[in-house]
Amino acid sequence: MEKRKIKSKAWPEKWYEVNPGCIVFVPGNAREYKTGTWRSQRPLWDNKKCIKCGICYIFCPEGCIRETEEGYFAADLDYCKGCGICAHECWPGAITMQEEEE
Amino acid sequence: MNTVQNFEIYAPKLVEKKEFFSPGHRACQGCGEVLALRLLLKGMGEDTVVANATGCMEIISSAYPCTAWEVPYIHVAFENAAAVASGVDAGLKALRRKGKIANRDVKAIAIAGDGGTVDIGFQALSGAMERGHDIIFFCLDNEAYMNTGIQRSSATPFMAATTTSPAGKAIKGQRTGKKNVPEIMVAHNVPYVATACPSYPIDLVNKVRKARDVRGPAYLHVFSMCPTGWRSASDAVIKLGRLAVETGVFPLYEVENGKYRITQEIPKKLRPVQDYLELQGRFRHLTPDDMALVQARVDREWRKLMNKVECLRPW
Numbered sequence: 001m002e003k004r005k006i007k008s009k010a011w012p013e014k015w016y017e018v019n020p021g022c023i024v025f026v027p028g029n030a031r032e033y034k035t036g037t038w039r040s041q042r043p044l045w046d047n048k049k050c051i052k053c054g055i056c057y058i059f060c061p062e063g064c065i066r067e068t069e070e071g072y073f074a075a076d077l078d079y080c081k082g083c084g085i086c087a088h089e090c091w092p093g094a095i096t097m098q099e100e101e102e
Numbered sequence: 103m104n105t106v107q108n109f110e111i112y113a114p115k116l117v118e119k120k121e122f123f124s125p126g127h128r129a130c131q132g133c134g135e136v137l138a139l140r141l142l143l144k145g146m147g148e149d150t151v152v153a154n155a156t157g158c159m160e161i162i163s164s165a166y167p168c169t170a171w172e173v174p175y176i177h178v179a180f181e182n183a184a185a186v187a188s189g190v191d192a193g194l195k196a197l198r199r200k201g202k203i204a205n206r207d208v209k210a211i212a213i214a215g216d217g218g219t220v221d222i223g224f225q226a227l228s229g230a231m232e233r234g235h236d237i238i239f240f241c242l243d244n245e246a247y248m249n250t251g252i253q254r255s256s257a258t259p260f261m262a263a264t265t266t267s268p269a270g271k272a273i274k275g276q277r278t279g280k281k282n283v284p285e286i287m288v289a290h291n292v293p294y295v296a297t298a299c300p301s302y303p304i305d306l307v308n309k310v311r312k313a314r315d316v317r318g319p320a321y322l323h324v325f326s327m328c329p330t331g332w333r334s335a336s337d338a339v340i341k342l343g344r345l346a347v348e349t350g351v352f353p354l355y356e357v358e359n360g361k362y363r364i365t366q367e368i369p370k371k372l373r374p375v376q377d378y379l380e381l382q383g384r385f386r387h388l389t390p391d392d393m394a395l396v397q398a399r400v401d402r403e404w405r406k407l408m409n410k411v412e413c414l415r416p417w
Contacts, residue, residue: 028124054114083132084337
């Protein structure tokens with residue numbers, strides 16, 4: 001009962017409303033802030049070279065790289081900041097960084 | 103037998119899949135500290151209460167009304183992360199005894215940056231360790247106050263340039279060495295003390311799991327690379343961490359009941375420190391003579407550590 005009460009609360013809807021103690025009731029709601037707009041380069045996977053080891057997944061500071069159904073890896077470009085760690089660490093060389101041209 | 107070949111290569115797939123630190127946080131591109139945080143939360147699991155001191159990790163994760171945390175989280179002032187975590191531990195114990203919460207193993211952890219550990223939060227940390235609370239203290243050490251604009255702390259290494267220890271004609275960056283906090287924690291008779299680096303993720307997660315199983319206080323010193331403050335490229339961050347370990351600047355070891363054990367492969371000869379220094383803008387002013395000074399310091403620390411590894415026995 002108590003648990004449901006806490007979960008049903010959301011953050012304040014108006015700008016002048018503040019929860020007591022500045023408590024945030026929705027865990028992980030930073031997802032609504034898309035950091036993908038910071039990016040100047042995007043990672044591209046070459047699935048022919050990929051050996052499905054998961055090094056890119058473990059080293060991503062964003063935690064935005066996910067395993068797909070076929071076992072390959074892909075970045076969620078809503079959040080990828082384009083730091084290039086995955087391309088630098090991928091030892092089969094399956095990831096390249098490509099300039100964003102938009 | 104149906105065994106997997108090249109087991110270590112595929113080890114990343116065995117790490118906990120669930121994320122306890124959501125994407126959308128505001129860390130810099132290529133932040134090594136947030137990578138360390140993400141990995142250590144994977145090691146801790148969901149039965150965790152976090153007390154986090156002010157610092158980079160608080161600023162980037164909890165910009166009101168957003169939070170990147172998926173575990174219970176308390177933001178506390180700069181100095182009292184360890185004190186709040188020990189309070190959480192005492193509270194959980196009392197509630198469990200009264201039967202108000204399920205009898206589950208919920209661990210209280212404190213997370214602080216290097217400023218919140220070695221300078222400002224030091225007496226709270228010392229007190230919590232002395233009282234022997236069942237907490238883990240994580241120091242995410244990026245070697246200066248990066249959050250407020252790269253001021254020196256007592257974890258800043260010798261000759262590193264920061265905004266309050268700038269390199270010039272009179273002085274060449276930081277004039278003192280790095281405070282050896284894991285050593286001070288060993289002196290508190292803490293049962294488990296370890297150093298870790300996110301460039302070795304499986305090692306980091308294993309150490310966190312080990313610390314979680316310890317009854318009593320544990321201390322983990324996590325090296326976290328900072329491309330902004332160290333003036334390095336954002337994609338070379340993992341490489342920097344690896345170089346720091348291979349050159350002996352930041353050796354990986356663990357201390358269980360006073361017994362030292364090196365957890366990295368011990369090379370016959372360490373790599374020269376120059377390989378690590380020349381990738382960073384904060385060491386750009388160093389001449390070959392200065393590099394020799396840094397090398398001498400690193401060698402001395404390494405010898406000190408190896409002596410302890412060879413001589414000390416468990417309590």
